[in-house]
Amino acid sequence: MKTHTFKRLLGYLKGHRLRLFFVLLFASVSTIFTVMAPFVIGKVTTTLFDSIRDGVFYWETILWLLAALVCLYLISQFFSFLQGFHMAKVTANVMREIRSDIDGKMHRLKLNYYDTHTHGDILSVITNDVDTINNTVSQNLTSIVTQVITAIGILLMMLAISPKLTIIPIIMVPLSLLSAAGVMKSSGRHYEKQQQLLGQLNGYIEEMYNGQQVVQTFSYQDRAKRRFSALNDELKHSSYKAETTAGAVSPITTLVNDMGYVVCAVIGCLSAIGGRITVGNVQAMLEYTRRFAEPFSSLAGMAGSFGAAKAAGDRIFALLDAEEELPDAEHGIIPKDRSGSVAFQNVQFGYTPDRLLMNGVNLTVKPGQKVAIVGPTGAGKTTLINLLMRFYEINGGAIMVDGVNIQD
Incomplete structure (x- = not known):
C-alpha cells in the first residue's frame, strides 16, 4: 500500500x-x-x-x-x-x-x-x-x-x-x-x-x-x-x-x-x-x-x-484528488455592449489532455446571425455548445462573447 x-x-x-x-x-x-x-x-x-x-x-x-x-x-x-x-x-x-x-x-x-x-x-x-x-x-x-x-x-x-x-x-x-x-x-x-x-x-x-x-x-x-x-x-x-x-x-x-x-x-x-x-x-x-x-x-x-x-x-x-472545475473569476467582467456576438479563437479541446478532439477551431457568429451546426454523430456538435456554455474548460485558445473571454 x-x-x-x-x-x-x-x-x-x-x-x-x-x-x-x-x-x-x-x-x-x-x-x-x-x-x-x-x-x-x-x-x-x-x-x-x-x-x-x-x-x-x-x-x-x-x-x-x-x-x-x-x-x-x-x-x-x-x-x-x-x-x-x-x-x-x-x-x-x-x-x-x-x-x-x-x-x-x-x-x-x-x-x-x-x-x-x-x-x-x-x-x-x-x-x-x-x-x-x-x-x-x-x-x-x-x-x-x-x-x-x-x-x-x-x-x-x-x-x-x-x-x-x-x-x-x-x-x-x-x-x-x-x-x-x-x-x-x-x-x-x-x-x-x-x-x-x-x-x-x-x-x-x-x-x-x-x-x-x-x-x-x-x-x-x-x-x-x-x-x-x-x-x-x-x-x-x-x-x-x-x-x-x-x-x-x-x-x-x-x-x-x-x-x-x-x-x-x-x-x-x-x-x-x-x-x-x-x-x-x-x-x-x-x-x-x-x-x-x-x-x-x-x-x-x-x-x-x-x-x-x-x-x-x-x-x-x-x-x-481529481482535477476540479475552475472557479468563476472573483470580479467577473460584464460586457457593456450585449449584442450577442460569439467567437471561437484557435480553440483546442480534448476530454483528455493527450487526445485533442478540436485543434485550431475558429468561428465567428455576428450579432443577429442564425448559424446551424450540422455533421455526423461524433463530429463535435454537442461538444461545441458545451464549450460555449463552459461545461468544459478548453485546452487552448479563447471563446469570446461580446468581446469578453468567457473565463473572465
Whole structure:
C-alpha cells in the first residue's frame, strides 16, 4: 500500500484525539487485567501442588486467588466495553467526514470526469470502497492497539517469571513475521486489482441497466451477457487469489509459533523436574507463550483486510484528488455592449489532455446571425455548445462573447 494513503486515512482521526486517548486508555487497562490472569491461574496451580505435598488444603489462599481472578476478568470486560463504545463513535464520525468530503468533491469535479468514469464505478467508490474502509477502521483499528499492548504486557510478565524461557518466543516472533511478509505483499496486489474490477463490473451493470432499450433494440443481449460473464469471471479469479493468498498468512505464522510452544513446553517441564521453576509458573509460561504468538498471528491475519482497505483508500483519494472545475473569476467582467456576438479563437479541446478532439477551431457568429451546426454523430456538435456554455474548460485558445473571454 502507498504509505501516503494510510497517512491520509489516519489524518481523519486527528479531530478525535481526545476520544482516541480514552480508547487507548481503556484498551490498555482492559489488556493489563487480562494479561495478569494466567499468572494468577499459575499461582492457583502451585498452591494445589503445595497442598498435595504438605497434606493440607489451603482453602483460604485458593479462594482469594479465585476471587482475584474473577475481579480481573470483570474489570477487563468492563473497560473493553468502554473501549468499544468510544471506538464506535470515532468510526461513525470518521466515515461521516469521508462521505462529506466525497459529496463536496462531486460538486466540484470537472464534467469530463463523469465522461471518463462510468457512473457505476463512481458509485462503487462512494458505497463499496467507503464501506471497506469502515469495516477496517471499526474492526481492526482497535484490534491493533489491543494486540500491541497485549504483546508488550505478556512479554513483561514472561520476563518476570523466567527470562531464559522468554528467549524462545522472542526468537519465534521475527521468524513468524518474515514468513508472512512476502505473502502479505502479494495479497495487497490482488486486493487492489479486485477493487478495480469491482468498480468496472458495477459500471457495466449500471450502463446496461440504463441502456436496456438500446440493448434490446439492437439485439445486443448476447454480447452484453458475454461481456458481463468475462468481467464476472475475472473478478472471481482476482477475489479468489486475494482471499487465498491472505488466508495463508495465519496458518504460516501459527505453525512457526506452535513450534516455539513445543520447545518452551519441553524446556519448562525439564526445569520443573529439576526444581528450578514451579509447576504453576511453567503453566503460566506456556499460556503466555501461546498468547504471545496470538497478537502477531492476529496482526498478520489482518493482511487481507488491510489489503482491501489499501485498494479502497487509493480509489477514494484518487477521486478526492481529481482535477476540479475552475472557479468563476472573483470580479467577473460584464460586457457593456450585449449584442450577442460569439467567437471561437484557435480553440483546442480534448476530454483528455493527450487526445485533442478540436485543434485550431475558429468561428465567428455576428450579432443577429442564425448559424446551424450540422455533421455526423461524433463530429463535435454537442461538444461545441458545451464549450460555449463552459461545461468544459478548453485546452487552448479563447471563446469570446461580446468581446469578453468567457473565463473572465
